[in-house]
Amino acid sequence: MTDMRRRRFVRERFLQLAGLLIVLWSVGPFLWQVSTSLQPDRLLMETPPSLLPIPPTFEHFRNVFVIKEFHWYILNSVIIAGATTLFCLLFGTLGAFALARFDIRGRYGILGVILSISMFPQIAIVAPLYLTMSSLNLLDTYTSLIVIDLALGLPLVIWVLFGYFHAIPREIDEAATIDGAGPLRTLWLIILPMALPGIVTTGLLVFIATWNEFMFALAFTSTIDRQPIPVGIANFQNLYYVPWGDLAAASVVVTLPLVAMVLVFQRRIIAGLTQGAVKE
Numbered sequence: 156m157t158d159m160r161r162r163r164f165v166r167e168r169f170l171q172l173a174g175l176l177i178v179l180w181s182v183g184p185f186l187w188q189v190s191t192s193l194q195p196d197r198l199l200m201e202t203p204p205s206l207l208p209i210p211p212t213f214e215h216f217r218n219v220f221v222i223k224e225f226h227w228y229i230l231n232s233v234i235i236a237g238a239t240t241l242f243c244l245l246f247g248t249l250g251a252f253a254l255a256r257f258d259i260r261g262r263y264g265i266l267g268v269i270l271s272i273s274m275f276p277q278i279a280i281v282a283p284l285y286l287t288m289s290s291l292n293l294l295d296t297y298t299s300l301i302v303i304d305l306a307l308g309l310p311l312v313i314w315v316l317f318g319y320f321h322a323i324p325r326e327i328d329e330a331a332t333i334d335g336a337g338p339l340r341t342l343w344l345i346i347l348p349m350a351l352p353g354i355v356t357t358g359l360l361v362f363i364a365t366w367n368e369f370m371f372a373l374a375f376t377s378t379i380d381r382q383p384i385p386v387g388i389a390n391f392q393n394l395y396y397v398p399w400g401d402l403a404a405a406s407v408v409v410t411l412p413l414v415a416m417v418l419v420f421q422r423r424i425i426a427g428l429t430q431g432a433v434k435e
Contacts, residue, residue: 185407185410185414188403188406188407188410189403189407190205190206190207190208191399191400191403192215192216192400192403192404192406192407193208193211193212193213193215194208194211194212194400195210195212195214195400196400199399199400214400215398215400215401215403215404216404216408218398218400218401218404219401219404219405219408223387223390223391223401224379225387225405225408227379227380227387228379228382228383228384228386228387228388229384229408229409231297231380231381231382231383231384232366232383232384232409234297235297235300235301235304235365235372235383236304236362236365236366236383237362238297238301239300239301239304239305239308239361239362239365240308240358240361240362240365242301242305243305243308243309243312243358243361244312244354244357244358244361246305246309246312247308247309247312247313247316247357248312248316248342248347248354249342250269250309250313251312251313251314251315251316251317251319251320252316252320252338252342252346254266254313254317255316255317255320255321256320256325256328256338256346257338266313266314266317269309269310269313269314270310270314272306272310273307273310273311277370277371278370281370281371281374284303284371284375285374285375288375293375294375294376294377295375295376295377295378295380295381296381297381299375300368300371300372300375300376300381300383303371303375304364304365304368304371307364307368308361308364308365311357311360311361312357312361315353315356315357315360316350316353316354316357318353319350319353319354320346320350323346323349323350327341327345327346327349328341331344331345355420359416359417359420362416363413366383366384366409366413367385368383368385369385369386369389372385372386373385373386373389384405384409387405388402388405388406388409391405
């Protein structure tokens with residue numbers, strides 16, 4: 156074996172080992188949660204802890220859905236995250252298209268102002284937003300959480316989609332105009348299909364961020380009718396006892412949909428993350 160082949164062999168084995176370590180680092184916590192959710196309480200209290208759920212039990216999943224009515228929290232999160240993602244993509248697409256395809260003076264300054272909105276720490280704005288929602292009688296409603304999550308997610312959507320729309324050649328717009336297509340028709344029939352990987356990737360980022368949002372949901376909701384998943388999980392523990400098995404079961408239940416979405420849209424996500432690296 157020549158030195159070049161030997162170096163190539165070592166480099167390939169190193170990359171494979173590094174990839175395996177990254178997979179274990181990423182999947183390990185989730186597998187530990189799955190194991191914890193299937194272990195009886197007596198095994199969770201043992202030292203050292205057991206790695207395998209022997210014997211397995213589904214008692215924690217029963218507690219989550221039957222006793223704690225976790226399905227209502229899931230429904231609330233689906234409504235809030237789904238509506239927020241839909242509105243973010245709708246308004247963000249229109250805003251990014253206008254800034255990227257029209258000759259707007261100072262558009263980069265406008266982008267800077269839009270992006271600066273998302274830089275405010277949440278803890279600094281939760282109090283004034285709470286007073287505002289209280290004066291509008293919107294506390295403990297879907298509307299309050301959707302509006303706030305929309306304000307937080309919209310700058311990211313506009314900023315990311317601006318890059319995708321701006322990279323599309325302007326000649327496409329000119330050809331569409333010659334064929335009689337207006338701006339909205341050009342956006343719907345031509346620009347959106349070309350930027351679909353970026354739209355899917357951006358939508359998933361907004362959905363995941365909204366799905367995991369905790370601070371505003373905790374501040375603005377007070378009943379199970381409107382509280383999303385993070386608040387529901389926080390309500391599991393009490394002053395003297397932490398139900399680790401129930402917390403693990405709930406974590407597994409809310410993580411599986413996100414994993415499934417990433418697996419279903421993995422090709423779109425990869426295309427969306429790498430598209431900007433290709434210069435046309």
